[in-house]
Amino acid sequence: MSREHSDGHTGGQQDGDECDGGGRDGDCTLREALDRVGGKWAIGILLAASPGPVRFSELTRQVEGISRRMLTLTLRNLERDGLLHRRVHPGVPPRVEYRATPMALELYEPLLALTAWAQRHRTAISEARAAYDRGHGRG
Numbered sequence: 001m002s003r004e005h006s007d008g009h010t011g012g013q014q015d016g017d018e019c020d021g022g023g024r025d026g027d028c029t030l031r032e033a034l035d036r037v038g039g040k041w042a043i044g045i046l047l048a049a050s051p052g053p054v055r056f057s058e059l060t061r062q063v064e065g066i067s068r069r070m071l072t073l074t075l076r077n078l079e080r081d082g083l084l085h086r087r088v089h090p091g092v093p094p095r096v097e098y099r100a101t102p103m104a105l106e107l108y109e110p111l112l113a114l115t116a117w118a119q120r121h122r123t124a125i126s127e128a129r130a131a132y133d134r135g136h137g138r139g
Helices: 018-022 025-037 042-049 056-062 068-080 108-135
Strands: 002-004 010-013 084-089 095-100
Touching: 025 042, 042 056, 042 068, 042 084, 042 095, 042 108, 056 068, 056 095, 068 084
Parallel strands: none
Antiparallel strands: 002 010, 084 095
């Protein structure tokens, strides 16, 4: 099924259509893995968990703007994909730590490079957006 974007162009299939029976499983896994790693919160979580174990409460402070619910959902998905290991230490209350897996540790340097790139170019990106919006009647 196609969809029309606000600029009148028609896109490809809707998100998820390929993986709902029509696509190959490997293609779906690849796309889903890239979506997961590139998600809004995943980069911050993976960067925080890579140097060593990190607790849930630490992540809520380190990943700016994330809600407890979104943190919980993202942690579960990253654990499901094999990027985080969750360890529960007995006690009252139990202490839960998250640690990046070897697979996630391979991403550490590229994620640092990506965030450094975004930091270096944030002003230029902001200026480009403003110019685009002026040229397209958005502001």
